[in-house]
Amino acid sequence: MWNEGPMIWTSDVLILLTSVGIIGVLTHFKKWKWLWDEWLTTVDHKKIGIMYLIAALLMMFRGGVDALLMRTQLAVPNNHLLTAEHYDQIFTTHGTIMILFMAMPFIFAMFNIVVPLQIGARDVAFPYLNAISFWLFFFAALLFNLSFVFGGSPDAGWVSYPPLTELGFDKGPGENFYLLAVQITGIGSIGTGINFLATIFKMRAPGMKLMKMPLFTWSVVAASIVIIAAFPALAIALALLLLDRVFGTHFFTMLHGGDPMMFVNLFWIWGHPEVYIVILPAFGIFSEVVATFSKKRIFGYSSMVASLLLISVISYFVWAHHFFTMGAGANVNTFFAVASMMVAIPTGVKVFNWLFTMYRGRVTMSLPMWWTASFVLNFLMGGATGVMLAVAPADYQYHNSYFLIAHFHQTLIGGTVYGLLAGMYYWWPKMFGFKLDKKLGMWAMVLFNIGFYVCFMPQYALGFMGMQRRMYTYPAGMGWGTLNFISTIGAYLMGLGFLFIVIEVIYSIKYGERDLTGDPWNGRTLEWSLPSPAPHYNFAVIPTVTERDYWWELKENNRTHELRPKAETLKSIEMPKNSARPFLMGVAFFFAGFGFVFHWLILGFAALAIVAAIMIHRALEVHDEYAVPVDEILETEAATGRL
Ligand code: HEM
Ligand SMILES: [Cu+2]
Numbered sequence: 001m002w003n004e005g006p007m008i009w010t011s012d013v014l015i016l017l018t019s020v021g022i023i024g025v026l027t028h029f030k031k032w033k034w035l036w037d038e039w040l041t042t043v044d045h046k047k048i049g050i051m052y053l054i055a056a057l058l059m060m061f062r063g064g065v066d067a068l069l070m071r072t073q074l075a076v077p078n079n080h081l082l083t084a085e086h087y088d089q090i091f092t093t094h095g096t097i098m099i100l101f102m103a104m105p106f107i108f109a110m111f112n113i114v115v116p117l118q119i120g121a122r123d124v125a126f127p128y129l130n131a132i133s134f135w136l137f138f139f140a141a142l143l144f145n146l147s148f149v150f151g152g153s154p155d156a157g158w159v160s161y162p163p164l165t166e167l168g169f170d171k172g173p174g175e176n177f178y179l180l181a182v183q184i185t186g187i188g189s190i191g192t193g194i195n196f197l198a199t200i201f202k203m204r205a206p207g208m209k210l211m212k213m214p215l216f217t218w219s220v221v222a223a224s225i226v227i228i229a230a231f232p233a234l235a236i237a238l239a240l241l242l243l244d245r246v247f248g249t250h251f252f253t254m255l256h257g258g259d260p261m262m263f264v265n266l267f268w269i270w271g272h273p274e275v276y277i278v279i280l281p282a283f284g285i286f287s288e289v290v291a292t293f294s295k296k297r298i299f300g301y302s303s304m305v306a307s308l309l310l311i312s313v314i315s316y317f318v319w320a321h322h323f324f325t326m327g328a329g330a331n332v333n334t335f336f337a338v339a340s341m342m343v344a345i346p347t348g349v350k351v352f353n354w355l356f357t358m359y360r361g362r363v364t365m366s367l368p369m370w371w372t373a374s375f376v377l378n379f380l381m382g383g384a385t386g387v388m389l390a391v392a393p394a395d396y397q398y399h400n401s402y403f404l405i406a407h408f409h410q411t412l413i414g415g416t417v418y419g420l421l422a423g424m425y426y427w428w429p430k431m432f433g434f435k436l437d438k439k440l441g442m443w444a445m446v447l448f449n450i451g452f453y454v455c456f457m458p459q460y461a462l463g464f465m466g467m468q469r470r471m472y473t474y475p476a477g478m479g480w481g482t483l484n485f486i487s488t489i490g491a492y493l494m495g496l497g498f499l500f501i502v503i504e505v506i507y508s509i510k511y512g513e514r515d516l517t518g519d520p521w522n523g524r525t526l527e528w529s530l531p532s533p534a535p536h537y538n539f540a541v542i543p544t545v546t547e548r549d550y551w552w553e554l555k556e557n558n559r560t561h562e563l564r565p566k567a568e569t570l571k572s573i574e575m576p577k578n579s580a581r582p583f584l585m586g587v588a589f590f591f592a593g594f595g596f597v598f599h600w601l602i603l604g605f606a607a608l609a610i611v612a613a614i615m616i617h618r619a620l621e622v623h624d625e626y627a628v629p630v631d632e633i634l635e636t637e638a639a640t641g642r643l
Contacts, residue, residue, distance in 0.1 A: 007086075012149055041578040043127035044536055048134050049112030050431060053424065055138060056106035059097050060417075062145065064498055066094035071455075071491040074484050077476040087472035088155035089148070089174065095158030096178065100185055101141045103278040103412070106420045108137070108189075110281055111196050111220050113427055117527035118214050120205025120545065122538045125198035127576040128624065129191050135586025136188030143593045144181035147174055151598070154178035157470065159267055160241070162252040162260040167245045173597050179242045180593040186231050186238070193227030196220050205526070207545035214525045214549075215291075215304055219284025222308040223277050226315060230273040237266035246599060261326070268319035276315040279411065280308060282419025283350055286372050289422050290354045292523050293369040294361025297549055300353040307346030314343050324395045333392040340390035344383055351376060366521065367441045371422035374449045378414025382407060385460065400470075403463025406456045413452060421501075429520045433532045434512035440504035448497030455490025458483035518640075524552035529563050531640035537573045540565035540633050540642075565637050572627040579624070581614050588614065 026032055039047060069090055073082045082090065112130070116123055124130050147153045154174035156164045165175050200221055204213070213221075240251040241263060250256035252263045291298045298304060320328060320336040354376065363369070385407040389395055398404065429435050462483050467474065474480055513520075519528040526543065527534075529551045543563050547553045554560045588610040595604030637643045 008148060015149065037578070040583045041580050043123070043131045043576045043578060043582075045112045045116050045124050045127065045130060046431070046534065046536075048130055049109045049114075051134060051138075052105045052109035052112060053431075055141065056102050056109055056420075059102040059105070059141060060498070063094050063097040063102050064495060066090045066097070068491055068495055070094065071488040073472065074474075075488040076485065077474055077478070077481050079473050082472060084472045085155065088157075088470070089153035091470055092154045092157050092178070093144075093148075096144065096154070096182065097141075098412070099158060099274065099278070100182060101137075101144065103416050103420070104185070104189060105137055105141075107223065107278055107281045108133070108192055110216075110285065110420065110423045110427070111192065113431055114423075114527060115196060115199060115217055115220055116203070117430070117530060117534060117538060118217050118525050119200060119203060119208060120526050120539060120543050121199065121203035122542075122573065123576060124195050125202055126195050128579060128582065128618070129195050131579065131582035132585055133188040133191040133195065135582050136191070136589055137185045139586040139590035140181045140183075140185035140188070140593070143184065143590055143597075144177060147177035147181075151177070159264075159271065161267070162241060162244070162263050163254065165241060165245075166253055166260075167248075168253075172245070176242070176245065176597040179238050179245070180596055183235060183238045183242070184589050184593055186235050189227055190231045190235075193224040193231070197224040197228065200224075205539075205543050205545050208550075211302070211305070212545060212548045212550075215287035215298060215301070215308075216281070216284035216525075218305050219280045219282075219287070219308055222312040223280040226273045226277050226280070226312045229316070230270045230277065233266050234270035234274075237263055237270070240266075242596070246596060264323060264326075265319070268322045269316070272319045272322065273312075273315045275408075275412070276311060278416045279419070280312065282375075282416050282423075283308065285419045285423035285426065286354060286375065287350075288525065289368045289372050289426055290357045291549075292426075292521050293364045293366055294358050295364075295522070296357055296361040297524075297552075298353065299356035300349070301548065303349055304353055307349045310346040311343060314339060314346070318343065321390055321392075321395075324392045325399045337390050337392040341387050344387055347379075347383055351379065366425075367436065367438060367445065368422040368426040368521075370442070370445050371418045371425065374445070375414060375418040375422070378410055378418065378452070382410035382414055386411065398463050400468055401463035402459040402467045402469060405469050406459035406463065409456050409459075410452075413456075426521070427527075429515040430518075430527055430530075430532050430534065434508060434514050435520060437504050437508045437512055440500055440507060444497045444500035444504060446497075447500060448494050451490045451493025451495075451497055453490070454493060455487050458487045458490075462487075519551075522555075524549040526551055529554075529560070531642065535633075535636045535640075537575055537628055537633070540570060540573075540637050564642050565633070567634060567643055570630050570633055570637075572630050573633065574625045575628055577624050577626050581618055585611055585614050 026035060039051065042048065069082065070087065073079050073087060112124070115121075151173040154160070154177055156170060156175060156178075160175065160178055163169055200213070200217055240249070243249040244251055244253060244258070250258040252258045252260045254260060287298055287304060317339040318336055320332065321340045324333050324336070354372075365373075385403070389398070389404060389407055425436055425441065462480055465480060465483075466478070467480050467484075474484075515532045518531040520532070521528070526545075529543070530538065541563075543550070551560075551563075554562060588607045590607075592604050592607035592611065595601065595607060634643065
């Protein structure tokens, strides 16, 4: 902290000022009680979704600043803006944050905001667990981000391979921060996977058979299955590595019979499915957006469902494509090459179905639709370069080169991030009751999209020219200078695009078009039958579904009044009570993590004991629900003009 140089000191000061600022504002406007009652203790899936969204956008900012620092460093040959050590730390935190603390919470934001509304439920199956998942993620993100303030950031890449990460080569504490923060957020993710699978299988409105579910909900099923099966592998890998580091075991240390390759296998058994976890919900979002804005039902519904499920299964048979060059032999490599290429088939089916849905549809180019259209082109290229990488012999040439960097950014940004932004624009009115400004949004989209190609296209070429990933600088004679400079310009254009999104949000809070109908896009699924934002109990009366795209059917046949509540028949509604425990559990996990990072075992175990105490307290709880009185429902429904 004290010996790390002006860049870190400046960040430290900025963090301190921001914290003081936030505390000051909350105190000045007397918002502490509101914050506690309405947000920190909430179990309402819509609010949890909004908190995930805010956190994800903040982390996108942090990860983006990392990206710009790296691209600035690489803009010209022989640059010394960053030291090698600093560059290592930055690509590590960038990768980890983008995948685990940006993409994951962003998909969870969408799960939470949409799924219960879309299936006609009042909340998720386990609202209390849902809050725990959020706070575990939140405090894990805090722990991870604190690493550069206390003791230094991890620097062994987001994959954290031993022996680089064995104690002998990496004294820490950066690596400990990585292991513990990722472990804690991973536990939360497993909870979310279980929660949403249970929600979707158990809480659907009467009549909503599986094959009548909206495609976004289907994509959450697929992603949740992958989460439940994949994250335990990561938990084991991280736990064993932590044991090696903190307690001197030898799971992965070669000298005493351990095998670092085992970590690599465990990591990618999680790591590859992980990229499908973050892309599958994006596929679901595109399906909703394309159908809504083409005013047509989705083309090939059953094949869309089948391809989602197929992708989630195939994703388990490809992990070894991450180490084709490690000498597994031709037969093993062939198996994993063929399996990897097979993913292209169901993905291709989906792309064609989106195109066929648009074909002869009455297409409206709204912002969600622009992001979707840009996604399609990106994903075709990302998919094609993915198949190129899956050709095992060819991969010996471009393994770990910039070609790979360009490929995975094209799928992660052009697929996942575009999808999540499309979803954010699409469901924003449902969350907040107003639309985001289209003009500013177009600026953001155009800048981001052009910036994307300017940034990453040159990197494909750089890969072929021999530039390796994770190089902190390069000599002038390689001929890589021009392309790198262009790439950096692209990165800044994307940064500018992000800035426009921020401006757009701030502007729209004041001037954005209010949504008084609840159905600003003329949507097809149940969430659009509710007012925006939806009341805290969601549905005053649970609908009985008879069709796919039920809300659309009702609108077509002038039967929307069937979903209106009737004053005579309203009954009081049981809703889960707020609880402080999930938040406190997050705090306790934070201190446990902090303790183990610095080998303060007493703090670590004491904090875990508090976690246990909270769990016992919960186990003894008898009444965790309360009844919303009919009067309150009447009043709320009348205020939105639905009675
Ligand atoms: C403005 C957008 C972005 C830019 C300019 C950018 C740039 C970079 C750069 C320069 C690297 C290091 C390459 C190297 O030297 O090896 C990198 C690595 C990486 N990026 Fe990004 N990135 C962006 C967005 C994202 C997003 C959205 C994700 C994930 C959702 C992501 C995931 C990763 C990962 C996993 C790594 C590998 C880290 C490692 O090698 O351990 N990036 N990125
Ligand atoms: Cu993979």
